[in-house]
Amino acid sequence: MRAKIALLPGDGIGPEVVAQGVRVLEAVAERWGHSFETTSALIGGAAIDATGNPLPDETVALCRASDAVLLGAVGGPAWDTPRAKVRPEQGLLGIRKALGLFANVRPVTVHEKLAAASPLKAEKLAGVDLVVVRELTGGIYFGEKSRTSLGDDGERAVDVCTYSTQEIERVVRVAGALALERRGKLTSVDKANVLETSRLWREVTHRVVAEEFPQLEIEHLLVDACAMHLLQRPASFDVIVTENMFGDILTDEASVLAGSIGLLPSASLGASVLRDGRQATLGIYEPIHGSAPDIAGKGLANPVGTIASTAMLLRYSLGLETEALAVEHAVHHALANGALTADIAPKGTAAKSTSEVADAIIGQLAKGLVSARA
Ligand code: IPM
Ligand code: MG
Numbered sequence: 001m002r003a004k005i006a007l008l009p010g011d012g013i014g015p016e017v018v019a020q021g022v023r024v025l026e027a028v029a030e031r032w033g034h035s036f037e038t039t040s041a042l043i044g045g046a047a048i049d050a051t052g053n054p055l056p057d058e059t060v061a062l063c064r065a066s067d068a069v070l071l072g073a074v075g076g077p078a079w080d081t082p083r084a085k086v087r088p089e090q091g092l093l094g095i096r097k098a099l100g101l102f103a104n105v106r107p108v109t110v111h112e113k114l115a116a117a118s119p120l121k122a123e124k125l126a127g128v129d130l131v132v133v134r135e136l137t138g139g140i141y142f143g144e145k146s147r148t149s150l151g152d153d154g155e156r157a158v159d160v161c162t163y164s165t166q167e168i169e170r171v172v173r174v175a176g177a178l179a180l181e182r183r184g185k186l187t188s189v190d191k192a193n194v195l196e197t198s199r200l201w202r203e204v205t206h207r208v209v210a211e212e213f214p215q216l217e218i219e220h221l222l223v224d225a226c227a228m229h230l231l232q233r234p235a236s237f238d239v240i241v242t243e244n245m246f247g248d249i250l251t252d253e254a255s256v257l258a259g260s261i262g263l264l265p266s267a268s269l270g271a272s273v274l275r276d277g278r279q280a281t282l283g284i285y286e287p288i289h290g291s292a293p294d295i296a297g298k299g300l301a302n303p304v305g306t307i308a309s310t311a312m313l314l315r316y317s318l319g320l321e322t323e324a325l326a327v328e329h330a331v332h333h334a335l336a337n338g339a340l341t342a343d344i345a346p347k348g349t350a351a352k353s354t355s356e357v358a359d360a361i362i363g364q365l366a367k368g369l370v371s372a373r374a
Contacts, residue, residue: 012073054091255289339361
């Protein structure tokens with residue numbers, strides 16, 4: 001197939017990990033006879049430096065004209081002053097909103113060889129295989145923000161949190177459909193004992209599941225309890241659905257189960273549309289880690305989160321399930337064979353560089369094809 005992929009490398013380690021993701025996509029294109037046309041554009045701090053705008057119009061236009069977007073990370077100390085008028089993160093939030101990507105899918109699995117990289121006991125980690133579906137274009141992230149002066153008493157800052165029935169319904173449907181394909185359990189996370197948005201969240205989730213997904217087992221958890229249960233009984237979760245900020249926080253927490261935030265991929269998806277006679281979903285695929293400016297440019301960054309994101313890109317935006325599985329298997333085997341960056345390499349062992357880990361994954365991809373043909 002032919003596909004157009006927009007690359008938004010961003011800041012810090014973003015460009016290094018995206019470069020490795022592109023190598024994997026090129027390897028996939030070569031092996032399976034696809035043609036992926038990649039075009040880069042600016043976002044975040046890099047875009048502020050070049051244009052003054054964290055999300056230039058050309059970047060949005062390129063993404064809209066593409067089948068999928070591979071993104072690195074945004075942000076860094078250079079743009080991090082509290083009073084800054086423009087911030088790199090506005091670029092990321094802006095592109096999610098502009099493309100209508102309301103469902104952020106973040107899978108968390110534990111590789112048996114990496115259990116030691118997590119501070120949790122190995123017995124707690126056995127069987128962990130969960131997906132967080134985070135609402136991505138609503139809630140407190142996108143509500144009105146303001147500051148007013150209180151004269152001698154300082155200032156008051158306001159962030160408004162809103163959710164509508166429709167915003168909740170559509171993300172719960174994504175999570176429900178995913179749970180049906182998996183182990184049939186959905187956990188909805190809110191703070192319904194305190195927040196009105198959470199009370200609406202719980203009501204709508206309860207109704208959508210009862211009407212449209214009666215086969216699912218549904219559990220409603222308060223976010224504080226969920227934060228605890230994620231560490232106490234992580235293997236009991238299948239699909240978790242939650243609002244924007246709770247999802248942001250819980251996925252960083254959940255990454256500790258995997259051993260490193262550098263391992264985890266994500267897909268930000270919108271409604272699917274008919275494109276060239278096929279139901280297709282434009283999505284942004286990105287590792288869940290940040291720009292890690294402290295290790296940028298040193299070849300230390302873990303490329304696995306980005307490479308695993310390319311597998312999600314192949315699956316959700318290009319409909320290439322075989323290729324997606326091949327990338328996932330290659331990642332699995334490369335990790336099992338010791339292709340470990342410093343964040344996950346056991347103490348006293350030599351860590352591999354960003355590009356060496358990608359080399360190992362690409363090598364596995366080639367091997368996988370040979371054994372599949374044999
Ligand atoms: C994430 C990040 C972003 C978010 C930041 C960089 C704005 O933490 O993708 O989880 O909060 O959504
Ligand atoms: Mg986050």
